[in-house]
Amino acid sequence: MVISDKEVKDIAQLARLELNEQDLAAIGFGLRQILEFVQQMDAVDTTNIEPLAHPLELDAHRRSDEVLETNLRDTYQRVAPRVENALYLVPKVVE
Amino acid sequence: MSAYPETVAEIATALAKGEFSSVEITRHFLQKIAAHDGRLNSYITVCEEHALTQAAAADTLLQGKVAGPLTGVPYAHKDIFCTKGIKTSCGSRMLDNFIAPYSATVSERLDAASMVLLGKTNMDEFAMGSSNETSYFGPVINPWREETVPGGSSGGSATAVAARLAPCATGTDTGGSIRQPSALCGISGLKPTYGRVSRFGLIAFASSLDQAGPMATTAEDLALMLNVMAGFDKKDSTSIDRPTEDYTRTLNDPINGLRVGIPQQYFSSELDADVAAPIRTAISELEKMGATCIDLDLKHMHLSIPAYYVISSAECSSNLSRYDGVRFGHRCSEPRNLDDLYCRSRSEGFGAETQRRILIGTYALSSGYYDAYYRKAQKIRRLIRDEFQNAFANIDAILGPTSPSAAFEIGQKLDDPITMYLSDIYTTAVNLAGLPAVSIPAGFAEGLPVGMQLIGNYFAEAKLLQIAHQYQSTTDWHRLSPPMQSGVD
Numbered sequence: 001m002v003i004s005d006k007e008v009k010d011i012a013q014l015a016r017l018e019l020n021e022q023d024l025a026a027i028g029f030g031l032r033q034i035l036e037f038v039q040q041m042d043a044v045d046t047t048n049i050e051p052l053a054h055p056l057e058l059d060a061h062r063r064s065d066e067v068l069e070t071n072l073r074d075t076y077q078r079v080a081p082r083v084e085n086a087l088y089l090v091p092k093v094v095e
Numbered sequence: 096m097s098a099y100p101e102t103v104a105e106i107a108t109a110l111a112k113g114e115f116s117s118v119e120i121t122r123h124f125l126q127k128i129a130a131h132d133g134r135l136n137s138y139i140t141v142c143e144e145h146a147l148t149q150a151a152a153a154d155t156l157l158q159g160k161v162a163g164p165l166t167g168v169p170y171a172h173k174d175i176f177c178t179k180g181i182k183t184s185c186g187s188r189m190l191d192n193f194i195a196p197y198s199a200t201v202s203e204r205l206d207a208a209s210m211v212l213l214g215k216t217n218m219d220e221f222a223m224g225s226s227n228e229t230s231y232f233g234p235v236i237n238p239w240r241e242e243t244v245p246g247g248s249s250g251g252s253a254t255a256v257a258a259r260l261a262p263c264a265t266g267t268d269t270g271g272s273i274r275q276p277s278a279l280c281g282i283s284g285l286k287p288t289y290g291r292v293s294r295f296g297l298i299a300f301a302s303s304l305d306q307a308g309p310m311a312t313t314a315e316d317l318a319l320m321l322n323v324m325a326g327f328d329k330k331d332s333t334s335i336d337r338p339t340e341d342y343t344r345t346l347n348d349p350i351n352g353l354r355v356g357i358p359q360q361y362f363s364s365e366l367d368a369d370v371a372a373p374i375r376t377a378i379s380e381l382e383k384m385g386a387t388c389i390d391l392d393l394k395h396m397h398l399s400i401p402a403y404y405v406i407s408s409a410e411c412s413s414n415l416s417r418y419d420g421v422r423f424g425h426r427c428s429e430p431r432n433l434d435d436l437y438c439r440s441r442s443e444g445f446g447a448e449t450q451r452r453i454l455i456g457t458y459a460l461s462s463g464y465y466d467a468y469y470r471k472a473q474k475i476r477r478l479i480r481d482e483f484q485n486a487f488a489n490i491d492a493i494l495g496p497t498s499p500s501a502a503f504e505i506g507q508k509l510d511d512p513i514t515m516y517l518s519d520i521y522t523t524a525v526n527l528a529g530l531p532a533v534s535i536p537a538g539f540a541e542g543l544p545v546g547m548q549l550i551g552n553y554f555a556e557a558k559l560l561q562i563a564h565q566y567q568s569t570t571d572w573h574r575l576s577p578p579m580q581s582g583v584d
């Protein structure tokens with residue numbers, strides 16, 4: 001499966017990564033190498049094998065619906081790049 | 096020779112007897128860090144003031160005879176664990192400005208044990224790497240030979256312990272990140288069963304694979320550290336609600352009658368001959384101690400690296416989507432619009448290897464490719480897990496090399512991702528299956544340490560540490576430390 005430069009650009013856009021033309025060639029080359037390498041998996045027939053998402057196949061713990069945490073908004077927003085009136089500031093989205 | 100003992104067990108005993116204070120031993124390590132770490136680069140942040148405050152508090156407990164087993168023992172903490180009020184960078188520019196607003200459960204447990212945090216150790220960016228060269232804070236040097244890497248991703252922790260800049264350290268292991276650097280630096284390192292140690296506050300790379308564990312010079316020290324680190328945590332939905340045990344309790348039991356599986360796949364052409372030789376000698380040592388070694392055939396082992404890179408990259412692309420330049424971490428200057436804010440903050444904040452993994456993961460999860468890559472890799476994961484389970488019906492442990500070669504040169508594999516990934520060829524299957532495994536020193540290859548890996552069944556940490564401790568009771572590889580340049584010792 002060959003991945004084109006256009007596909008690399010599209011994936012980068014999905015992942016919100018900005019690639020310049022110089023990066024594009026190098027990253028595309030690396031991706032092609034890796035995707036080719038992982039195709040070794042195709043040599044094994046896995047038709048009736050169930051996928052394994054988690055090694056111990058655990059269920060998530062359940063607990064009663066009680067409030068256990070206090071509001072730590074101010075603490076958590078102290079590490080934010082820009083905050084005003086407890087709101088995260090970003091460039092204008094709606095004109 | 097240093098006036099202070101080197102192991103956690105010896106330091107703890109001496110502290111309890113009052114032979115020296117926690118402040119004294121803490122100062123000793125801080126001085127060694129100041130003397131040697133400019134060159135080795137094993138710490139990102141040294142917490143001098145914080146450490147001395149913790150040490151003074153530990154001394155009060157020791158004097159009041161209300162101390163725990165590791166009260167006042169210093170340690171180094173991988174910079175992937177959140178530590179409240181202390182920079183937690185994960186080796187990335189993205190988090191260079193991140194002062195953790197809360198502590199990881201592991202950090203809290205070490206605090207509660209009154210251990211002393213010397214500093215936060217260097218690591219591959221977001222734990223993605225096998226050489227510690229992807230860190231935003233520069234490569235770490237292997238103290239055994241300055242031109243070589245310490246392994247990764249817990250390379251800073253491995254170098255700090257090997258160079259005796261800390262008696263023990265924490266690490267995390269997603270595909271070998273505790274075991275491979277432990278092997279390359281000649282120390283002992285344990286990756287526990289998935290879910291045994293809490294992942295809460297451990298910055299996520301691949302959530303179904305990540306597991307934290309101890310790194311130290313001896314198996315006994317690993318057991319002491321694990322006693323502190325392990326345990327159920329309600330804050331981690333994948334933590335296992337099962338009582339812990341005293342991991343030191345069976346260390347001195349003999350290993351006669353033990354059945355050890357030797358997978359032929361671990362001695363294939365990828366393995367350097369000068370690494371194979373000490374491992375074969377170690378097998379003979381264990382046989383002399385009464386273990387029976389049995390040939391093992393793990394047919395799907397060679398697929399662990401492809402399956403691992405698909406699964407770990409997929410989980411990484413999902414986990415790292417939280418770094419958006421809005422709530423915490425790096426933000427680009429003067430964003431033109433919201434999309435530009437996301438794209439530039441991420442491209443500036445993440446290094447090349449992290450971006451590569453995000454792209455692989457995004458591709459593997461994208462519409463049309465999901466079945467061919469991610470689902471396929473999860474099916475292979477089951478085959479690998481089942482193969483291990485079948486093997487453990489007849490054996491107590493699996494033995495082989497930890498890494499196919501000793502430490503390699505800085506820069507040697509950096510431009511070749513596949514070759515770099517293959518340095519984890521013997522370790523990633525363990526993470527896919529969620530099993531515990533330990534790496535301990537087993538000799539040298541042309542002057543560089545060689546690590547032996549022991550893999551156990553689920554929750555067999557005590558068994559692995561017992562085998563490792565028994566081996567270390569008859570060998571002294573773990574006692575050897577690299578020659579250090581003159582200065583403070």
